[in-house]
Amino acid sequence: MKFSLGYVRLCTAILFSIGIGAYAGAADVKIIVNDGAGISAISYDDLKSIFLLTKKSFSDGTHAEPVLTRGGVAHAAFLKRYLGKTEDGLTSYYRNAVFTGKGLTPKTLASDAEVAAYVAKTKGAIGYVGSDAKTPGAKTIDTK
Amino acid sequence: MKLLKKIGLLLWAAVPAGLSAQQFNIAGHPVQFHAFGSQGFAYSDDNNYLTMPTSKGTFAFTEGGLTLGSQITDKLRVGAQGYVRNIGQMGNGQLTLDWASADYSFRDWFGIRVGKVKTTLGLYNDSQDAEFLHPWALLPQSTYPLDLRGETIAHIGADIYGDMQLKKVGHLAYTFSAGSVPGDLHGGYVHGLDKNNRHIYSITGTMIGADLRWTTPVKGLLAGASLNWQTGDAHGVDAGDNTPYDRDVLKNDTVAFYTQYTLGNLRLDGEYRRNLRVTETTSVDSGILGTSTRDLDSRQGYVSAAYRINKWIQLGAYHSRYYVDWKTIHSLPTNHIFDQVVTARLDLNRYCDFKIEGHFIDGYAASSADRGFYSVDNPNGRQPNTRVLILRLGFHL
Numbered sequence: 001m002k003f004s005l006g007y008v009r010l011c012t013a014i015l016f017s018i019g020i021g022a023y024a025g026a027a028d029v030k031i032i033v034n035d036g037a038g039i040s041a042i043s044y045d046d047l048k049s050i051f052l053l054t055k056k057s058f059s060d061g062t063h064a065e066p067v068l069t070r071g072g073v074a075h076a077a078f079l080k081r082y083l084g085k086t087e088d089g090l091t092s093y094y095r096n097a098v099f100t101g102k103g104l105t106p107k108t109l110a111s112d113a114e115v116a117a118y119v120a121k122t123k124g125a126i127g128y129v130g131s132d133a134k135t136p137g138a139k140t141i142d143t144k
Numbered sequence: 145m146k147l148l149k150k151i152g153l154l155l156w157a158a159v160p161a162g163l164s165a166q167q168f169n170i171a172g173h174p175v176q177f178h179a180f181g182s183q184g185f186a187y188s189d190d191n192n193y194l195t196m197p198t199s200k201g202t203f204a205f206t207e208g209g210l211t212l213g214s215q216i217t218d219k220l221r222v223g224a225q226g227y228v229r230n231i232g233q234m235g236n237g238q239l240t241l242d243w244a245s246a247d248y249s250f251r252d253w254f255g256i257r258v259g260k261v262k263t264t265l266g267l268y269n270d271s272q273d274a275e276f277l278h279p280w281a282l283l284p285q286s287t288y289p290l291d292l293r294g295e296t297i298a299h300i301g302a303d304i305y306g307d308m309q310l311k312k313v314g315h316l317a318y319t320f321s322a323g324s325v326p327g328d329l330h331g332g333y334v335h336g337l338d339k340n341n342r343h344i345y346s347i348t349g350t351m352i353g354a355d356l357r358w359t360t361p362v363k364g365l366l367a368g369a370s371l372n373w374q375t376g377d378a379h380g381v382d383a384g385d386n387t388p389y390d391r392d393v394l395k396n397d398t399v400a401f402y403t404q405y406t407l408g409n410l411r412l413d414g415e416y417r418r419n420l421r422v423t424e425t426t427s428v429d430s431g432i433l434g435t436s437t438r439d440l441d442s443r444q445g446y447v448s449a450a451y452r453i454n455k456w457i458q459l460g461a462y463h464s465r466y467y468v469d470w471k472t473i474h475s476l477p478t479n480h481i482f483d484q485v486v487t488a489r490l491d492l493n494r495y496c497d498f499k500i501e502g503h504f505i506d507g508y509a510a511s512s513a514d515r516g517f518y519s520v521d522n523p524n525g526r527q528p529n530t531r532v533l534i535l536r537l538g539f540h541l
Contacts, residue, residue: 045309054307054315055252056218063218084363086409088452095540096277098178100262100270101223101243104213105166105176124218 029077032119032138033126037062041142042126047082050126052093053103058124067127068108069115074130082128082143166541173214181208182275182538191508191530192521194291195232195335198532205536206230209242209273221247227273233335233521234291242273243298253306260300260326264319264355265370266400266415269296274540279411279460279489281501281536284446286466286481287415289515291335294328295396296372299351315359325349325374334378336514337391341384349376349393364406372398387428395422395439409452413462416445441470458489468509477507477528481516496539503532 031042038060049055051066058064069075079085085093097103109115112129119125120137129135167174184205188198196202206229213223227242229235245259262270271277272288282290301323308316327347328334334344357368374396380389402415419442426435444467450460464483472479487501508517508526517526 049252049307049309049315054317055309056249057252086452088455089406092277095178095274096271098176098213099180099209099211099225099274099277101211101213101225101245101247101257102262102270104215104221104223105178 028131029074029081029128030131030133030135030140031126031128031143032116032135032140033058034119034121034123035137035139036123037064037126037139039141040139041144043144044082047126047143048084051083051106053097053106058126063124065122065125066106067115067118067122067125068106069112069128070108070110072112072130074112074128074133078128170214173216175212175214177213178211178541179209180274180276180538180540182206182536184281184534184536186532186534188530188532190527191517193505193530193532194285194516195234195332195518195521197232197521202232204230204232205534206237207235207273219249221249223247229273231290234331236330238330251306253308255305257303257305258301260298261303261321261323262298263296263321263351263353263372264303264305265296265353265372265398266417267368267402267404267413272297275499275536276497276538276540279450279458279499280448280462280485280487281499281534282485282503284415284448284462284464284485285483285516286444286446286464287417289332291332292515294331295325295333295374295376299323299325299353301351312361314361317355317357317359319353319355319357321351321353321355323351325351325376327376327378332515332518335520336518337378337380337389339520342380342382342389344378344380344389346379347376349374366404368402370398370400370402372400374398382428385428387433388426389428390426392424392426393421394424394437395420397421411450413448414446416443418443440468443467443470456491458491459487460489461486466509466515478510480507481509482506495541496537499534499536499538501534501536503530503534505530505532 037058039058046055050064056064079087079090083090094105098105109118112133115127115129116133116135116138119127166178167176185203186196186198186205187201190199192198196204209225209227211225215221224244225242226239228237228239230237241260243260243262245257245261247255247257249255264270266287268283268288272283272293299321303319303321305319310316329347337344351372351374353372355368355370359366376393378391382389398417398419400415400417405412422439424435424437446462446464448460448462450458452458462485466481467474468479474480484504485501487499490498492498506529509515
């Protein structure tokens with residue numbers, strides 16, 4: 001019986017830790033844009049539309065180029081919070097655009113560092129990274 | 145020889161899969177390439193289905209495509225897709241240009257596509273070839289008949305399109321289309337007409353279409369409506385006595401309503417269509433050249449549910465209904481095809497999927513509106529009920 005109670009407590013602690021970790025992950029993402037974009041904030045709607053390829057420019061008229069990260073905590077948090085799509089759903093969405101001639105797959109990079117570097121050097125680029133990531137040359141913007 | 149042809153088709157589509165990147169440069173412009181292919185097996189208990197000898201079991205169920213696309217400027221994108229299929233009597237392994245278009249986006253709410261453009265009609269008309277995008281081995285055949293894809297898949301002309309944010313009431317995407325409809329001489333329509341020594345040698349047509357797609361403020365809920373007005377002419381000859389055979393589609397009007405609801409891993413779809421079709425056939429009967437007219441009021445639609453259990457497995461079911469002519473008795477097997485389907489999709493990795501699907505079909509539709517169960521493929525007559533097992537292995541990148 002003692003063993004069972006200990007086992008339950010251990011499992012509860014592990015699950016709780018995982019839950020806290022997942023929650024922390026969901027909060028741990030920031031949106032970055034190239035310095036040339038004349039915006040300091042973006043609405044949830046506009047951000048979602050840019051990544052779903054239905055909106056092609058920022059509110060100041062600058063052409064927007066979304067950049068994705070291939071997996072990772074920030075990627076998972078971004079999908080859940082801003083796009084409301086699963087990984088599978090987003091992949092299908094982009095493939096649908098590609099094979100029907102209605103869009104191209106956005107650039108997808110391997111890490112936060114690569115995303116930050118690409119956004120810093122590419123006019124109109126917008127991406128997401130972990131909140132602790134260093135993003136020299138890129139501008140962090142608010143979401144509203 | 146046929147098997148070699150199939151392997152060749154798959155290799156043709158698979159070669160890019162061995163490359164490490166899906167992009168290369170031409171004159172400084174990055175060009176994306178993507179490919180897909182699938183090989184199926186179909187077995188039915190009695191009637192032969194979709195021009196395949198399914199009653200004996202068949203692997204004559206192969207298709208593939210290769211897509212290229214490039215963003216030339218911020219506003220201009222170009223792309224093209226080659227497509228090949230060998231499904232029963234359809235396609236014959238001939239490479240076709242599925243679409244090739246230039247797309248210029250002036251504003252988010254206003255853009256133009258010109259060239260050979262995939263037609264937007266209902267939820268999946270423009271993506272019906274890409275089996276990996278769907279849970280099903282076969283999309284609901286009432287609405288997306290594999291054998292008649294050539295009738296609606298693309299038009300040569302232009303689309304005007306856009307997406308408007310409606311603030312608190314969601315988004316509205318619109319598409320207006322106009323152009324000519326390239327005839328498919330290797331599709332089901334010709335296969336159905338091409339009997340008793342008759343040979344169809346040309347099909348032409350025109351279309352005007354519209355689609356409104358509303359992403360509602362309710363999370364995951366989409367609703368829309370499409371219109372498609374077509375005309376078409378098929379010209380042929382009766383090889384027996386070398387007399388002409390022409391079938392003019394004077395009217396082929398479709399109105400479609402559709403909805404989709406996604407909640408996490410659950411996806412629910414529903415579509416309804418009404419098709420009004422008037423055809424005029426000119427042929428020699430008993431030595432006299434005559435003309436006959438026929439009008440049909442067809443109804444079709446389906447409801448479906450698919451649930452992804454985990455990243456490897458998705459399960460689904462749909463019920464699909466097609467009525468040849470709403471004015472005629474619905475219960476006649478010659479006047480309807482009802483299809484109940486259960487499916488399991490296994491995603492083997494990022495690039496490969498395998499589907500197992502069971503179809504329980506009631507009815508076979510009338511010979512004058514051949515689809516699915518062709519009289520020419522079932523010379524001993526058609527049975528009212530058919531069970532079909534379909535296995536399909538697909539890849540994409």
